[in-house]
Amino acid sequence: MKKILFVTSEAHPLIKTGGLADVSGSLPKALAELAQDVRIIMPNYQALKLTGDVHNIFSLRVDNRQINILATQLPDSTIPVWLVDCPEFYNYPGNPYTDENGNPWPNNAERFALFCRIAVICALDKIGQNWWPDIVHCNDWQSGLVPALLSLEKHRPATVFTIHNLAYQGLFSASRMVTLNIPGQLWNPEGLEFHNMLSFIKGGLAFADCITTVSPTYAQEIQTAAFGYGLEGLLRYRKEALVGIINGIDTQQWNAETDGYIPQRYNADTLQDKVHNKTALQQRVGLPINGQVPLFGLISRLVEQKGIDMVLDCLPEMLTMPMQFVLLGSGDKTFEQRLQALAAANPDKIAVTLGYDEGLAHLIEAGADIFLMPSRFEPCGLNQMYSQRYGTIPLVRKTGGLADTVIDTSAASLADGTASGLVFNEANAGALLEAIKRSLLLYHLPEQWRQMQVNAMGKDFTWRHSAEEYLQVYAKLQP
Structure with missing residues (x-):
């Protein structure tokens, strides 16, 4: 059994802005189910959705500030959660990183440097809990200073640093080194310095005993200039x-068999019932009810990374085909306006819902026939895995986790029972449109289409599988 301190800036269901929270809420639970002793440490934000008992286990002064370590549990689990309580830094409403206008909090460097320093104090068992972790597992730039600071300790736990999205690096002016009281020996090009800026993420990349990222293909991609954001050499x-x-x-x-958000539950043996969810989706978003035309779904942030511009370039030609398109998401205002204009001009073909709605997201996954994910880059991605579980065929670009989780449909992959989606290579509208046309041809071959659905629904995307791989990583590490 390993003792693991999981250092994260967010964890579902306590607080969530993205995929990091999903990982931080699920991986510790999966590790605990494999008999590991896991504790989570995160900041005590004002917006945390706390349900259980919260009590103070330790108080200390750092930089002349009173800090409390509070203890609670991850909801619906026995995982202990330690909350770093410093109202001056974390008692703000809403998002952990930005204000209501989307601007980063001006003191983010101070906020997350303090968080890292307290995580190190906890990792060295200086809070009187008689609990010394074997592994300190850090996540993204907000915890990047932890491996760097621990590298200066004579007796320390082993460190793992997980990159969830290398695009976010925690870059601050070099002058912050002094105000944050970061030891000077960490300031060099092999350490925290990045083009004369202070880089939090480099603390993890340069000093952690092991670096992980959220898909095998993304691990290869970030070693190239196209995806490395200047860190590919390191x-x-x-x-x-x-x-x-x-x-x-x-x-x-x-889970299509138990999903409370959808009107008709089903499994791989009762795929014929899936069409009832399609009807319900068409009704909900105001599209004509038609079980014969393929219904494309898309749930996404409306930003270039997700390939929304490519989808917009394809939609005029898609409108000439027998199909419908339903979208749920928000993001770039220009994309939002263009999508709304297309939907208003083509109400029988396109339905757009701006924002996010959990119930509608589940209904799209269950009711759509084809799910579009033409991302320019995608470290892991979740919706392509949700789609396969619901027998909704994902149409994806070959990048990151999309490449690792969707098997392109060909004569060979149909024959060997692995075909589970449609994959295209180039990040342009022409390649996406060719894949869309290919999906329409396959949709009208019912036997092949059903085989793809059955293959997809049989894939194992459970956290247990991932947790076992992390255990293999931990097992190789010696502090």
């Missing part, structure tokens, strides 16, 4: 310590 240098492990998904929440 990642190539550390490639022996770099491992890609695909994220799991919550298979209780996303």
